[in-house]
Amino acid sequence: xxxxxxxxxxxxxxxxxxxxxxGLRVWMKRHHYSAIANYFxxxxxxxxxxCLAAALALTSATLGEMKFWxxxxxxxxxxxxxxxxxxxxxxxxxxxxxxxxxxxxxxPVITFFMVVTNDWHHLHYHxxxxxxxxxxxxxxxxxxxxxxxxxIYIFGCMFIALLLMISQWKETARTYRPQLIALMFGQxxxxxTAFLYLIGLTPSGVDPVPMVxxxxxxxxxxxxxxxxxxxxxxxxxxxxxxxINDGVIVLDGTYRLIDYNEAAKNNFPGLNKSLxxxxxxxLWREVAADERAxxxxxxxxxxxxxMVVSGTHKVYQLRIAPLEETKGSxxxxxxxxxxxxxxxxxxxxxxxxxxxxIHNRRAFLQQAEKELAAARKEGMPFSVILxxxxxxxxxxxxxxxxTGDELLVHVAETCRTELDERNLFARYGGEExxxxxxxxxxxxxxxxxxxxxxxxxxxxxxxxxxLIAVTVSMGVSEGTDKTLHQLLHEAxxxxxxxxxxGRDQVRVYEAAKESVN
Numbered sequence: 001x002x003x004x005x006x007x008x009x010x011x012x013x014x015x016x017x018x019x020x021x022x023g024l025r026v027w028m029k030r031h032h033y034s035a036i037a038n039y040f041x042x043x044x045x046x047x048x049x050x051c052l053a054a055a056l057a058l059t060s061a062t063l064g065e066m067k068f069w070x071x072x073x074x075x076x077x078x079x080x081x082x083x084x085x086x087x088x089x090x091x092x093x094x095x096x097x098x099x100x101x102x103x104x105x106x107x108p109v110i111t112f113f114m115v116v117t118n119d120w121h122h123l124h125y126h127x128x129x130x131x132x133x134x135x136x137x138x139x140x141x142x143x144x145x146x147x148x149x150x151x152i153y154i155f156g157c158m159f160i161a162l163l164l165m166i167s168q169w170k171e172t173a174r175t176y177r178p179q180l181i182a183l184m185f186g187q188x189x190x191x192x193t194a195f196l197y198l199i200g201l202t203p204s205g206v207d208p209v210p211m212v213x214x215x216x217x218x219x220x221x222x223x224x225x226x227x228x229x230x231x232x233x234x235x236x237x238x239x240x241x242x243x244i245n246d247g248v249i250v251l252d253g254t255y256r257l258i259d260y261n262e263a264a265k266n267n268f269p270g271l272n273k274s275l276x277x278x279x280x281x282x283l284w285r286e287v288a289a290d291e292r293a294x295x296x297x298x299x300x301x302x303x304x305x306x307m308v309v310s311g312t313h314k315v316y317q318l319r320i321a322p323l324e325e326t327k328g329s330x331x332x333x334x335x336x337x338x339x340x341x342x343x344x345x346x347x348x349x350x351x352x353x354x355x356x357x358i359h360n361r362r363a364f365l366q367q368a369e370k371e372l373a374a375a376r377k378e379g380m381p382f383s384v385i386l387x388x389x390x391x392x393x394x395x396x397x398x399x400x401x402x403t404g405d406e407l408l409v410h411v412a413e414t415c416r417t418e419l420d421e422r423n424l425f426a427r428y429g430g431e432e433x434x435x436x437x438x439x440x441x442x443x444x445x446x447x448x449x450x451x452x453x454x455x456x457x458x459x460x461x462x463x464x465x466x467l468i469a470v471t472v473s474m475g476v477s478e479g480t481d482k483t484l485h486q487l488l489h490e491a492x493x494x495x496x497x498x499x500x501x502g503r504d505q506v507r508v509y510e511a512a513k514e515s516v517n
Contacts, residue, residue: 011211018217049076078108081157138205158191247333356412364426383445392431471504
């Protein structure tokens with residue numbers, strides 16, 4: 001046998017063995033892989049048919065045998081390139097539909113039938129005969145117009161697959177770039193060889209592509225074994241990684257940035273690829289403009305992080321998840337800004353009166369208990385004032401509830417200007433207000449109450465129908481040896497006395513008088 005022919009057959013057989021081994025390995029472990037393994041199996045099956053038939057063709061003794069094995073080659077060869085493209089599309093997370101599969105395989109199917117019927121029309125091969133100089137199994141070819149269409153198509157499929165992978169280079173973490181490189185060269189090797197064959201720079205009479213497929217198989221095998229191809233697909237996973245709403249920052253074992261998703265980039269506009277490899281604490285100071293260091297030690301804790309991003313106050317929930325495989329960490333930032341606003345709004349509604357904007361009864365009772373306990377502990381006086389708007393029902397009946405509501409707001413705003421921020425002021429219910437005065441003995445509480453009463457009297461309420469005179473009655477109680485409930489009861493008793501005495505006045509609770517009554 002011709003020495004060169006022996007080399008050709010040996011190389012093609014080597015490719016066939018590697019491809020079959022690769023396919024069997026993936027088949028046996030297919031249950032451990034994602035759906036992409038199925039695309040790869042069909043892809044390698046097509047290449048295996050192509051290579052095995054190419055090796056058998058070089059053992060042909062007649063032109064008829066050569067034509068037969070050429071037809072067998074075209075069972076796998078035309079579809080191998082579009083199948084390779086579908087495999088790469090699936091790897092990159094590009095949606096692969098039945099229509100896309102059918103569209104990509106339509107032309108290869110036509111090519112197969114063109115080869116089968118070539119003796120009738122000679123559109124694929126103008127001439128297909130034994131090479132007059134080299135003899136069998138070398139073939140002299142003159143290509144037809146369909147061969148040109150076929151060649152452009154398979155070259156285009158490989159080229160598009162390569163371009164798709166190149167386009168994902170920047171989006172792929174450094175850890176997984178070797179995997180991407182293996183796949184790139186897996187497409188590039190047969191593509192370059194096919195191109196050299198088409199322009200006549202390879203040995204005459206034989207297709208060189210099956211001779212180099214062993215190298216492609218080795219690259220794929222390396223990717224499967226060393227970088228967990230199919231089990232861990234970072235490029236395909238990238239589509240999911242970038243689609244989640246939470247910002248994710250990936251750190252290596254030394255707390256340096258190795259990757260991030262689109263949500264993280266949107267949350268932190270200063271984040272860019274040039275910062276990959278930057279220690280996270282330095283990164284945090286740059287992108288978050290926050291001098292406080294992140295706490296990365298307690299991975300089970302949920303932290304709350306507040307910052308200003310593009311002039312907007314943001315609140316994030318930070319969770320830290322360890323990456324066992326790489327000894328690194330995931331920093332997961334969940335934007336809690338709107339939720340915090342809603343919580344603040346609900347809290348405000350729960351503790352503040354919606355109409356007047358001051359504390360409500362519930363908030364007063366909770367806070368006043370704390371103030372009373374503090375006053376008792378510190379040895380300070382503590383007073384409570386209950387205040388009621390005089391003849392409020394008459395205002396409602398005469399001018400309507402809308403005017404009555406406006407009057408309540410007027411009273412609340414006027415009293416608030418007369419009180420210190422440390423004083424606890426609340427709407428107790430209806431037209432009643434309550435004030436807790438820590439550090440105020442009875443005399444000071446009466447003075448504060450009378451100051452508010454005088455101010456309201458001198459500032460009549462301006463309604464749509466004219467000025468409305470405002471007077472209030474107040475009851476005062478003092479003491480730290482009593483409960484809050486007792487103080488409120490006593491203040492209410494004093495308020496009742498103020499109303500009975502003619503309203504528009506401040507009365508102090510007197511225990512002796514109540515005992516007499």
